[in-house]
Amino acid sequence: MEFDFLSPVHEDLLDEIRNLNPQSIGANIRLHTERSGLPEVEGVNVAIFGVCENRRSIKSADAPGFFNLRRQFYRLYPGNWRLQLADLGDIQPGATVEDTYFAVQNLVESLIKQDVLPIILGGSQDLIYAQYRAYDKLDQMVNLVNIDSRFDLGDAEKNISNQSYVGKIVVDQPYNLFNYSAVGYQTYFNSQDEIELMERLFFEAYRLGEVTSNIGHMEPIFRSANLVGMDLGAIDSASLNSECFNSPNGFNGREICALSRYAGISDKVSSFGVYEYQEQLGDLANMLVAQIIWYFIEGVNYRTNENTISAKKEFIKYQVPIDDEVLVFFKSPVSGRWWIEIPFLSNVNTKLKRHTLLPCSEEDYLEACNQVIPERWYKAKRKNEV
CATH class of the missing domain: 3.40.800.10 (Ureohydrolase domain)
Known part of the structure; x- marks a missing residue:
């Protein structure tokens, strides 16, 4: 070098x-x-x-x-x-x-x-x-x-x-x-x-x-x-x-x-x-x-390398309907950490096509079950639409 x-x-x-x-x-x-x-x-x-x-x-x-x-x-x-x-x-x-x-x-x-x-x-x-x-x-x-x-x-x-x-x-x-x-x-x-x-x-x-x-x-x-x-x-x-x-x-x-x-x-x-x-x-x-x-x-x-395709295949999927949306959550069976899916917009020219999972907490999932949309999901979705 x-x-x-x-x-x-x-x-x-x-x-x-x-x-x-x-x-x-x-x-x-x-x-x-x-x-x-x-x-x-x-x-x-x-x-x-x-x-x-x-x-x-x-x-x-x-x-x-x-x-x-x-x-x-x-x-x-x-x-x-x-x-x-x-x-x-x-x-x-x-x-x-x-x-x-x-x-x-x-x-x-x-x-x-x-x-x-x-x-x-x-x-x-x-x-x-x-x-x-x-x-x-x-x-x-x-x-x-x-x-x-x-x-x-x-x-x-x-x-x-x-x-x-x-x-x-x-x-x-x-x-x-x-x-x-x-x-x-x-x-x-x-x-x-x-x-x-x-x-x-x-x-x-x-x-x-x-x-x-x-x-x-x-x-x-x-x-x-x-x-x-x-x-x-x-x-x-x-x-x-x-x-x-x-x-x-x-x-x-x-x-x-x-x-x-x-x-x-x-x-x-x-x-x-x-x-x-x-x-x-x-x-x-x-x-x-x-x-x-x-x-x-x-x-x-102590990284768990969960950002790989093979690791994501093992994630447990949860779907939560809120109003007109269906929020999709994923949980890692290895670390217990959570992600939420950002909707992919096919008509938007974005580099985010391979980054559709947004890290979140279990509390975000539980709040979504109580019909509260996570603020981070909302902001990420809006940025993806701009």
């Missing part, structure tokens, strides 16, 4: 790795080093790389480094994983921000094509735009889930920033985005115009209180995602023990790790980004981010 824009892992980390327990992650991960170069990705399941880019941040333009984060992550022990991990090093800032985007897009696209799941450690969150553009040549509509206190829609006519990139994703060609889900938004950080725009576009938005009151309800949201991004600013400041993020409200450590695991266990998620990392974060914050990455990989390890 020729990606000469990747810089190797810091030499000082290699010295620390030599002293780690032989069962630790650091002792078992393939590393990009100055001496041996980029590791071979054949046989690798998950590849981590950093992006030292922050120029489009409205707060700090200082390029982050990931030395301390890697130190904490390498010290952890893997679970009973059947996965091979690799650390590809870092993408350094290009001559322009667009150069950095191009490097991220090409690396993510290349890894996905080789069945390697990339974990992106990012500076400013506008890098999600590059993560999303990696799907341009993969011939599919994509669902983006963003764990964030803000929608980050912004004005598509203005320059992109770390709080204004989703608008660019929506309007820029090629049009690949089918659904955008914002998980954990806080109303006072978002204008009413943006809240109303989310409704008009049939996007999904889940308030922080709604998510934390029953975190398990978010699992189907991640199960339908292709790419997931996380703004570390969605975590409450107390959990990070850092003044880099100054919001008293947000997810605690346990909640953010649960969401990360849901992202990992989803059969469809093919890239995961953790953004807004700041180099001046202390040991506690770095340990939390390391555990977020750990829980995502833990989820990947």
